[in-house]
Amino acid sequence: MIEQIITLGLTGLIFLGAAATALWKNPFDKLIGLSLLSAGVIPLIVMRGYLDVAIVVAILIPISTIFILLLLGRKTS
Amino acid sequence: MLEEFGRIVVATVIAWILFLSIDIFWRLPQKGGVSGADAIGTAISRHGGDRNGGWMMGNIICSPDASAGTLLAACGVFVAGIPGGIAAAVLVYVGNRICHDKGYAGTSGALIATFIIAGCMQIGFMASDFIAGMVLAILTIQGLSHTHASRLIGYFWRWRA
Amino acid sequence: MSIALYGAARTVLEKETLLKLPFVNVMNFGIAGLIVFILPHPLTLVAAAAYFVGSTLEANAIASAIARRKQE
Numbered sequence: 001m002i003e004q005i006i007t008l009g010l011t012g013l014i015f016l017g018a019a020a021t022a023l024w025k026n027p028f029d030k031l032i033g034l035s036l037l038s039a040g041v042i043p044l045i046v047m048r049g050y051l052d053v054a055i056v057v058a059i060l061i062p063i064s065t066i067f068i069l070l071l072l073g074r075k076t077s
Numbered sequence: 078m079l080e081e082f083g084r085i086v087v088a089t090v091i092a093w094i095l096f097l098s099i100d101i102f103w104r105l106p107q108k109g110g111v112s113g114a115d116a117i118g119t120a121i122s123r124h125g126g127d128r129n130g131g132w133m134m135g136n137i138i139c140s141p142d143a144s145a146g147t148l149l150a151a152c153g154v155f156v157a158g159i160p161g162g163i164a165a166a167v168l169v170y171v172g173n174r175i176c177h178d179k180g181y182a183g184t185s186g187a188l189i190a191t192f193i194i195a196g197c198m199q200i201g202f203m204a205s206d207f208i209a210g211m212v213l214a215i216l217t218i219q220g221l222s223h224t225h226a227s228r229l230i231g232y233f234w235r236w237r238a
Numbered sequence: 239m240s241i242a243l244y245g246a247a248r249t250v251l252e253k254e255t256l257l258k259l260p261f262v263n264v265m266n267f268g269i270a271g272l273i274v275f276i277l278p279h280p281l282t283l284v285a286a287a288a289y290f291v292g293s294t295l296e297a298n299a300i301a302s303a304i305a306r307r308k309q310e
Contacts, residue, residue: 111298112301112306113298113299113300113302114298114301116301116302117257117259134260135301137263138259138263138297138298138301139294139297139302140298141290141291145290145294148290149270149283149290152271152282153283155274155278156274156279156282156283157280157283161280164280164283168284168291169287171291172287172290172291176291176298205275208271208274208275209271211271212241212268215263215264215267216241216264219261219264220241220260220261
């Protein structure tokens with residue numbers, strides 16, 4: 001029963017993050033929205049037991065955010 | 078069920094006192110450690126909060142400090158007892174270095190929390206109480222009202238400095 | 239879990255970008271605790287630590303990028 005509630009909550013997080021990312025205008029807000037999205041995804045990966053996948057994804061997604069910031073910075077300057 | 082709620086409340090209070098005192102001991106409100114922390118502190122002060130309090134809140138967000146240390150120590154003790162807590166302290170130390178933070182707030186927080194949690198487990202607490210407690214403590218500081226929380230931290234900071 | 243959702247909700251409701259970050263931080267704490275709860279295994283500690291350090295790095299990068307852009 002708890003599993004279903006958690007899954008429901010995480011799905012809600014993912015949709016919230018996706019909707020927020022799409023609707024916000026400021027690029028930094030969009031990055032925060034992607035953070036919301038990935039925060040919903042990672043527990044789902046852990047729930048299925050793929051701990052090593054979760055570790056890799058949890059490290060890769062922030063790194064790609066940092067890359068996006070580096071690219072964004074270069075475009076405006 | 079009600080007894081568990083009471084345990085979580087006590088764990089929250091212990092975690093709150095623990096991480097605030099360690100962070101203030103390590104002078105986190107003194108200045109924004111990394112440039113991001115500085116920006117957040119200034120934004121909070123612009124909305125009426127205390128500047129030192131805002132800097133500490135920025136430091137909590139941008140770098141693993143005693144709050145992260147206590148949370149991960151609680152998780153460590155939960156999965157593997159005292160060795161788990163020490164492993165968590167090592168992980169926090171590595172995380173600090175990755176974030177270019179030369180401080181020891183996180184590592185010391187994690188180690189002290191490990192022993193406090195292990196001690197509390199002897200009198201009947203469960204490590205999971207501390208996980209929930211630490212998350213609740215952070216909620217009160219970062220998640221309810223930035224201006225009030227920063228003023229509270231600023232008040233404690235003036236006490237210490 | 240509920241704390242994570244609360245953090246996410248406050249993030250969406252907050253207008254100023256820099257102030258969204260503390261709420262995101264609350265959510266990240268909640269998620270880190272959640273993943274240890276749902277699978278108690280020593281490796282989950284590493285996963286929670288990796289997730290947490292990642293979220294801290296990300297929040298730091300976003301905040302410093304905003305700071306740098308304001309300076310220009």
